[in-house]
Amino acid sequence: MVHEFEMKANVDRRSFMMCALASGAALGVGEFPASLAAAPLPGGAQKQDDAQFTVEAKFYQKLENKKIKCKLCPRECTVGDRERGYCGVRENRGGTYYSLVHSRVCAAHVDPIEKKPLFHYLPGTVAFSLATAGCNVNCKFCQNWDISQSRPEQVPAEFTPPQRVAELAKQYDCPTIAYTYSEPVVFSEFLMDAADAGHAAGIRSIVVSNGYMQQEALKAAYGKMDAVKIDLKSFTESYYKDVVTGQLKPVLDSLVTLRKMDKWTEIVYLVVPTLNDDDAEFLGLARWIKTNLGVDVPLHFTQFHPEYLLKNLPITPVPTLERAKAIADAEGLHYVYIGNVPGHPAQNTYCPKCRKMLVERIGFTASKNLIHKDSCPFCQHPIPGVWHT
Amino acid sequence: MELLAPAQPGAPPAKSKVVIARDDLLRGTGSTVDSRRMLALLDRAMQTLFDRDHANEAWSRLVRPGDKVGVKVNALGGRGLSSNLQLVEAICERLQEAGTKAGDIVVWDRDSDELERAGFHLSMGGNGVQCFGTDRVDYEQELVAYGSVGSRLSRILTQRCNVLINVPVLKDHDGAGVTIALKNMYGVIHNPNKYHPNGCNPYIADVNMLPEIRSRMRLTLCDATTAQYEGGPAYKPEYSWKENALLVSQDPVALDYTGWRIIERKRAEKGLKTLEAEGRAPHYIATAADAGHRLGTNDPRRIAVIEV
Numbered sequence: 001m002v003h004e005f006e007m008k009a010n011v012d013r014r015s016f017m018m019c020a021l022a023s024g025a026a027l028g029v030g031e032f033p034a035s036l037a038a039a040p041l042p043g044g045a046q047k048q049d050d051a052q053f054t055v056e057a058k059f060y061q062k063l064e065n066k067k068i069k070c071k072l073c074p075r076e077c078t079v080g081d082r083e084r085g086y087c088g089v090r091e092n093r094g095g096t097y098y099s100l101v102h103s104r105v106c107a108a109h110v111d112p113i114e115k116k117p118l119f120h121y122l123p124g125t126v127a128f129s130l131a132t133a134g135c136n137v138n139c140k141f142c143q144n145w146d147i148s149q150s151r152p153e154q155v156p157a158e159f160t161p162p163q164r165v166a167e168l169a170k171q172y173d174c175p176t177i178a179y180t181y182s183e184p185v186v187f188s189e190f191l192m193d194a195a196d197a198g199h200a201a202g203i204r205s206i207v208v209s210n211g212y213m214q215q216e217a218l219k220a221a222y223g224k225m226d227a228v229k230i231d232l233k234s235f236t237e238s239y240y241k242d243v244v245t246g247q248l249k250p251v252l253d254s255l256v257t258l259r260k261m262d263k264w265t266e267i268v269y270l271v272v273p274t275l276n277d278d279d280a281e282f283l284g285l286a287r288w289i290k291t292n293l294g295v296d297v298p299l300h301f302t303q304f305h306p307e308y309l310l311k312n313l314p315i316t317p318v319p320t321l322e323r324a325k326a327i328a329d330a331e332g333l334h335y336v337y338i339g340n341v342p343g344h345p346a347q348n349t350y351c352p353k354c355r356k357m358l359v360e361r362i363g364f365t366a367s368k369n370l371i372h373k374d375s376c377p378f379c380q381h382p383i384p385g386v387w388h389t
Numbered sequence: 390m391e392l393l394a395p396a397q398p399g400a401p402p403a404k405s406k407v408v409i410a411r412d413d414l415l416r417g418t419g420s421t422v423d424s425r426r427m428l429a430l431l432d433r434a435m436q437t438l439f440d441r442d443h444a445n446e447a448w449s450r451l452v453r454p455g456d457k458v459g460v461k462v463n464a465l466g467g468r469g470l471s472s473n474l475q476l477v478e479a480i481c482e483r484l485q486e487a488g489t490k491a492g493d494i495v496v497w498d499r500d501s502d503e504l505e506r507a508g509f510h511l512s513m514g515g516n517g518v519q520c521f522g523t524d525r526v527d528y529e530q531e532l533v534a535y536g537s538v539g540s541r542l543s544r545i546l547t548q549r550c551n552v553l554i555n556v557p558v559l560k561d562h563d564g565a566g567v568t569i570a571l572k573n574m575y576g577v578i579h580n581p582n583k584y585h586p587n588g589c590n591p592y593i594a595d596v597n598m599l600p601e602i603r604s605r606m607r608l609t610l611c612d613a614t615t616a617q618y619e620g621g622p623a624y625k626p627e628y629s630w631k632e633n634a635l636l637v638s639q640d641p642v643a644l645d646y647t648g649w650r651i652i653e654r655k656r657a658e659k660g661l662k663t664l665e666a667e668g669r670a671p672h673y674i675a676t677a678a679d680a681g682h683r684l685g686t687n688d689p690r691r692i693a694v695i696e697v
Contacts, residue, residue, distance in 0.1 A: 082465060149579075308532070
């Protein structure tokens with residue numbers, strides 16, 4: 001099962017269920033026609049035809065002796081002939097680098113946009129959400145490790161070319177295509193082509209990403225996005241090294257670049273007890289955002305649930321999330337949310353000026369949206385975001 | 390099987406034996422390995438390692454009737470640089486003579502297509518020796534973890550064998566420095582690409598610590614009939630040479646250390662820098678020997694290299 005956030009909070013589940021069903025989204029599990037839902041291969045007996053998913057990669061450099069240097073993400077893997085990069089979905093064949101996952105969709109659902117989470121982007125709408133296998137990091141808490149940490153041939157997938165992606169989005173009344181679940185950086189070629197097909201059909205694109213990308217690739221690929229949600233895993237290099245197997249600075253650089261590109265961006269910070277939950281880190285993060293991105297960038301502190309290689313840690317206590325929010329609020333950030341705790345008032349959007357509630361959310365559903373002409377209807381303070389299709 | 394002899398008080402720890410068996414006439418006058426000479430070479434190596442007069446006695450120390458034996462080959466290098474077919478056939482022959490049923494032997498690696506490209510004939514089902522890749526049976530759903538690694542394991546390992554014979558190839562590696570016995574276990578896990586940073590260190594050692602692997606491992610038979618000193622792990626004929634040898638040991642760390650020295654000697658002979666000078670010394674070998682792993686020894690004073 002692929003999910004972005006598991007609903008484990010003990011809140012008004014009945015009303016949440018009613019809202020979820022009303023919005024057409026089952027609890028993290030989309031319902032798809034058999035043509036799209038890839039059935040698991042029985043005992044791995046069938047092999048997929050890899051050729052249909054294989055395209056020459058963008059963003060790489062050829063080296064001597066048939067080696068290549070990937071330029072997609074800061075790892076800059078130097079990959080020998082017959083080897084793959086760290087992500088597992090790009091392969092060197094005779095000195096040419098290939099993506100093995102173009103159109104190789106292993107997960108596809110219709111999700112509420114709030115599930116990404118994107119709270120200031122077309123609230124109440126749904127996104128046609130898809131992923132391929134692979135990832136360029138290895139977060140120990142990954143909830144989708146069964147696809148992110150797998151090679152594409154290990155995960156059943158459907159051939160879903162860009163045009164088909166756009167058709168399906170239209171068919172399911174999704175104004176947006178979302179590239180998500182695993183790590184869209186590693187399927188940039190497919191993402192770019194699907195975004196083009198979507199735009200030609202009047203469908204927007206958003207990406208849910210770790211932002212761990214080189215600048216040229218970021219501008220080319222995420223330059224085609226209409227909104228971006230970045231998972232900022234922590235505010236220390238040591239956490240990125242030990243828990244994520246990545247680096248912090250390139251992600252911060254990505255955020256700054258997205259700001260300069262005027263891309264609507266929201267940030268999620270998954271709070272993991274004992275690892276990235278101290279006040280100094282929250283304060284440093286809030287100050288950095290205020291200085292470099294501005295006070296209007298939404299910041300979501302979300303609750304961790306034990307998963308993958310961190311099953312020994314507890315769920316994030318809600319008071320910890322509230323403390324993080326309080327620190328960020330005190331620094332002057334306008335839109336600080338608490339995520340993965342259904343029913344918590346910090347899931348709602350409030351006017352930063354008059355403090356009236358503008359968007360009410362229950363779980364993944366925006367049950368009330370009072371924003372009018374991109375402003376607070378009570379005091380006319382501008383509320384940044386993409387509020388209307 | 391005989392019980393271990395009681396330790397003598399004050400006696401130094403026993404050395405790890407690494408047997409290097411060579412046959413300069415292994416290919417006769419041609420380029421293909423002669424099956425009978427390969428069998429003889431294998432026998433000589435095994436008899437020396439186990440200090441036995443007959444090969445069958447050596448193999449009987451490793452397997453018992455009823456055992457299910459996995460012969461983990463390395464097929465990445467295609468026909469030019471994969472575990473030698475004649476060697477694998479010889480291993481399977483001796484296993485059967487030691488009482489293992491043919492149908493209980495599986496020759497395997499991660500991918501069936503790779504096995505075929507390396508010249509192996511696929512066989513799944515029936516009473517003969519089995520040969521297929523993990524792609525045919527998939528990986529276990531559950532993760533196992535040790536140290537820095539968390540992976541799903543091949544169901545060939547977990548469900549099809551209780552004894553593991555490791556048959557790697559002697560070659561260098563562009564990241565790890567060398568890829569010999571210990572790194573051949575990357576073919577058991579579903580996510581080896583995650584464990585290449587930092588020269589595959591400490592990941593190679595951690596993978597070999599996984600109980601499902603460690604409990605099954607009996608022997609490493611490193612194919613050095615054709616070896617490679619540069620450009621690995623893919624086959625680069627211009628950098629390969631015919632060593633016409635087998636390296637055999639029950640200590641995979643000692644074997645990797647010994648194989649590394651052979652590769653360095655060849656590199657020096659060819660005028661190439663050491664792996665250390667190229668920034669890819671195989672540090673994983675020391676990690677595998679350290680107090681946190683103790684998979685074997687990399688101390689040359691505790692390795693007895695016996696050339697036959």
